[in-house]
Amino acid sequence: MSNPALIHATDIQDYLSKTAQPCADTQVIAELLTKWPVMQQQTRSLKEKEIKKAQRIIATVPTGKRVHYTKALQNILYYLRYACQWQLPESQDGSELVKSLLTDADHEWFESIANEAGLSHRVFSCYQIDLENFYEQRELGTAFMVIMIGFEIAPLSLGDISTILNDSQSITNECPYPRLRVKHQYKNTDIPHFPTHYSLSLLNQNLLRDYYAQRAKLTTTASLVKELKDWLDTNGIQHIAKTQWSRLFQIHWYNQYEINPVFIKDLAQPERHVGLITDDDVCKQKLADIYKNNQDTTLFTPLSTHRPKNPWQHGKLLRAVDINEVNEIEPPPWDTDNILPRLMFDFAKDWIINGGPKKAALKKGTIRTYTALKKQPLRRELLEHIRHSQRY
Numbered sequence: 001m002s003n004p005a006l007i008h009a010t011d012i013q014d015y016l017s018k019t020a021q022p023c024a025d026t027q028v029i030a031e032l033l034t035k036w037p038v039m040q041q042q043t044r045s046l047k048e049k050e051i052k053k054a055q056r057i058i059a060t061v062p063t064g065k066r067v068h069y070t071k072a073l074q075n076i077l078y079y080l081r082y083a084c085q086w087q088l089p090e091s092q093d094g095s096e097l098v099k100s101l102l103t104d105a106d107h108e109w110f111e112s113i114a115n116e117a118g119l120s121h122r123v124f125s126c127y128q129i130d131l132e133n134f135y136e137q138r139e140l141g142t143a144f145m146v147i148m149i150g151f152e153i154a155p156l157s158l159g160d161i162s163t164i165l166n167d168s169q170s171i172t173n174e175c176p177y178p179r180l181r182v183k184h185q186y187k188n189t190d191i192p193h194f195p196t197h198y199s200l201s202l203l204n205q206n207l208l209r210d211y212y213a214q215r216a217k218l219t220t221t222a223s224l225v226k227e228l229k230d231w232l233d234t235n236g237i238q239h240i241a242k243t244q245w246s247r248l249f250q251i252h253w254y255n256q257y258e259i260n261p262v263f264i265k266d267l268a269q270p271e272r273h274v275g276l277i278t279d280d281d282v283c284k285q286k287l288a289d290i291y292k293n294n295q296d297t298t299l300f301t302p303l304s305t306h307r308p309k310n311p312w313q314h315g316k317l318l319r320a321v322d323i324n325e326v327n328e329i330e331p332p333p334w335d336t337d338n339i340l341p342r343l344m345f346d347f348a349k350d351w352i353i354n355g356g357p358k359k360a361a362l363k364k365g366t367i368r369t370y371t372a373l374k375k376q377p378l379r380r381e382l383l384e385h386i387r388h389s390q391r392y
Contacts, residue, residue: 005033009026117251165219317348
């Protein structure tokens with residue numbers, strides 16, 4: 001493959017397939033890159049006029065092919081933006097153009113994984129049956145491990161899963177908490193390679209350990225596709241393409257855990273984020289110090305322990321003649337052992353002063369029901385005052 005445009009087109013398709021991103025045909029992308037050699041630029045940025053130049057090139061092709069070339073342009077811009085970290089136009093017209101193209105790409109991607117919901121559920125149901133059988137037979141197949149990783153660890157591509165299955169050192173930092181280390185697959189050797197780490201449950205960790213212990217030969221993406229085809233035939237499920245598996249895993253994670261679509265992409269593509277492990281202990285605090293009471297007791301004023309002889313002060317409110325007298329009655333203090341007297345006082349005072357929901361008139365029986373929290377005679381003046389209140 002000596003054609004530079006075809007090499008770049010293959011790289012673009014490989015990158016997009018890792019997250020099951022819809023992609024134009026490789027040959028169409030290569031033809032556009034031949035007419036629009038943007039990859040040969042020395043600077044890692046694009047200007048508005050350069051993108052419009054590509055659009056003018058697309059306008060010269062036959063009408064029936066323009067939709068494919070527009071898709072190819074979308075794929076190229078997506079690859080430059082997210083894989084190569086190029087700077088795209090920021091002017092008003094240019095940014096709207098790029099934003100529209102990339103937004104369309106995200107919508108198409110999500111629609112493509114959403115269409116796999118039914119098939120994903122069927123595959124997951126068969127996996128659950130295999131998991132139950134494993135508890136009895138203790139046999140680990142390669143196809144089972146692929147599906148386990150995709151459904152339970154991360155919705156990765158078959159290429160990434162193949163790398164994991166070939167690397168017995170993928171499980172790392174077991175002492176504090178086990179994690180799965182996934183190496184980034186960059187073709188550009190100038191880019192620093194940092195791994196990404198995914199959390200592992202105890203079951204996932206033991207399954208991987210057992211698989212590494214019994215592993216007989218290395219796997220490739222092609223061998224995984226063959227293993228998965230045999231598994232599908234055994235379970236009576238239709239053929240699933242290589243790039244389709246990642247979509248099945250992604251829609252499962254979206255439905256199962258209600259993860260934001262942006263985070264689904266992060267999970268599916270390790271190159272979008274990194275995780276660095278340090279040698280520091282998770283917690284350097286001594287076990288004996290964990291349960292020490294280190295509260296600052298001066299931050300809060302303690303509740304009063306003073307208890308009046310008659311804590312039910314709301315009775316005074318019911319005997320009051322007018323509102324002024326009600327306001328002058330001192331409430332009982334908050335008691336650490338019994339807060340009901342204070343709550344009853346505040347409740348009674350609020351209803352005497354403010355009443356409740358609006359109503360034209362109040363009946364005497366209603367007044368007594370909600371204010372006679374402790375049986376006390378009501379003064380006629382106070383009763384009449386409440387009766388004519390516009391609030392209930």
